[in-house]
Amino acid sequence: xSTTTESxxxxxxxDAAALAHAAAELLLERANAAIADHGHVSIALTGGSTPRxxxxxxxxxxxxxxxxxxxxxxxxxDERAVGPEHADSNYRMAREALLAHxxxxxxxxxxxxxxxxxxPGTLEDYTAALAxxxxxxxxxxxxxxxxxxxxxxxxxxxxxxxxxxxSPALEETTAWVVVNPIAQMGTxxxxxxxxxxxxxxxxxxxxxxxxxxxxxxxxxAAGEDDQTLPVMRVRPRAGKLVWxxxxxxxxxxxxxxxxxxx
Ligand code: 6PG
Numbered sequence: 001x002s003t004t005t006e007s008x009x010x011x012x013x014x015d016a017a018a019l020a021h022a023a024a025e026l027l028l029e030r031a032n033a034a035i036a037d038h039g040h041v042s043i044a045l046t047g048g049s050t051p052r053x054x055x056x057x058x059x060x061x062x063x064x065x066x067x068x069x070x071x072x073x074x075x076x077x078d079e080r081a082v083g084p085e086h087a088d089s090n091y092r093m094a095r096e097a098l099l100a101h102x103x104x105x106x107x108x109x110x111x112x113x114x115x116x117x118x119x120p121g122t123l124e125d126y127t128a129a130l131a132x133x134x135x136x137x138x139x140x141x142x143x144x145x146x147x148x149x150x151x152x153x154x155x156x157x158x159x160x161x162x163x164x165x166x167s168p169a170l171e172e173t174t175a176w177v178v179v180n181p182i183a184q185m186g187t188x189x190x191x192x193x194x195x196x197x198x199x200x201x202x203x204x205x206x207x208x209x210x211x212x213x214x215x216x217x218x219x220x221a222a223g224e225d226d227q228t229l230p231v232m233r234v235r236p237r238a239g240k241l242v243w244x245x246x247x248x249x250x251x252x253x254x255x256x257x258x259x260x261x262x
Contacts, residue, residue: 019054080114
C-alpha cells in the first residue's frame with residue numbers, strides 16, 4: 001500500500017509494550033519538532049488497547065519531562081456515543097492514561113462529545129475548535145484541518161477511527177466530523193472523516209495482535225485504487241503514513257516489508 005507522497009514507514013516491535021515504548025519516544029520527537037517549527041503540536045488521539053499503553057508511556061515520569069505540554073493541542077479522532085465518564089469513552093481512557101498526568105491546558109484538550117451522537121447539533125463546537133486550533137495542511141487545498149500527528153488504531157475488520165466497513169461516513173467528502181451509524185454494531189459513533197485523516201502531516205497506524213495480521217497483509221498488498229477496507233483509504237495527500245506493528249500483527253507480511261535490507 002502506498003501514499004501519494006511517499007511509501008509508508010514501517011516499525012515492527014516484538015510486542016505491544018515494546019511498541020508503546022518505541023512509539024512514545026518518536027512521538028515526543030515529532031511533537032517537539034512541530035513545536036519548534038510552528039509553536040505548537042496538534043494531535044488527534046485514538047481509542048484502542050495499544051494506544052492506551054502508548055499514552056501511559058508518555059505520562060511516565062521518565063518521559064513526560066521531555067516536552068512542553070503547554071504547546072499541545074489535543075483532539076480525538078472518534079468517540080463512542082457515550083459521555084466522558086462511561087467505561088467505553090475514548091476520552092476517559094486518554095484522560096486516565098495521559099491527560100490527567102500532564103499539564104496540558106484544559107482549553108487545549110478538545111473532547112469529542114460522544115453524547116452528541118444522539119444530538120448531532122453539537123458537532124459545530126468541535127468543528128469550530130478544529131478550525132481554530134488545527135491549521136490546514138499548507139501543501140493542500142480544501143482547507144481541511146491538517147493535524148501534525150494523527151493516531152489511528154485498526155480493528156480486525158479493517159476499520160479506523162469509527163469508519164467501519166460499509167458505514168456512510170466513509171463517503172463523506174466535506175464535513176470534518178460526523179455522526180456515523182454502525183449497522184454491524186447497532187449503534188452510532190462520532191468520527192473524523194477521511195478528508196481530515198488524509199490532510200494530516202503524519203498519520204500513525206498502531207496495530208497489534210494476531211487477529212489483525214490478515215488485514216495488515218491485505219492492506220499492504222492493496223493497490224492504489226483498492227478501497228475494500230477503510231484502512232486502505234488512509235492515504236495522507238501531503239503527509240507521511242507510519243505503521244507501528246507488533247510481531248503478531250506483522251507475521252503475514254512478505255519479507256520485503258519486514259526485512260527490507262535482506
Ligand atoms: C475506538 C478506536 C478504534 C480502535 C480500533 C482498534 O474507538 O475503539 O478509535 O478505531 O482504534 O478498534 O482497537 P484495538 O487497538 O483495541 O484493537
